[in-house]
Amino acid sequence: MRERKLRDIESGEYKKAIKKLGEAVMDDPALLERLDATPSKSDFIDLYCNLAKERDLSFSKSDLLIAVQEQKQGKDGIIPTIVLRMIADRF
Template structure:
């Protein structure tokens, strides 16, 4: 029963994996962090984040990113690195 629930969650929340994957790249690359820090507001930050991920073959939608941000702001589903979350908090 627990395994089936985990499988269901992984399928319905498949977008978390690419968001987390890109977050790991961002943390490892100071140039990406600097580029993201140039975004002046929430919309441009989210668009840039999704675009930079897509440039690297990692795909998730703007809406999926916003879901991850909102959930993480409320203390659950930690898929976005803290350094990125701090940048987001400055813009939201």
């Protein structure tokens, strides 16, 4: 039970970070353009994670992929729709 609680807390933290980055991206058209210009899935993921690090936000590539899959299944809408569309175009 204790393991599950820790996992839930950690999960909540990375989701908060992903959501904060999504809000920052939506507030900055230049960042949206940079993301949209990425040619591949790996470039997109690398850039998204680097943008997070630049803002002292912490989540892994795996965390981002989990969030994408969950959102595709209708759970936790933490990634802005426009960003999710960009991701879907590359996956």
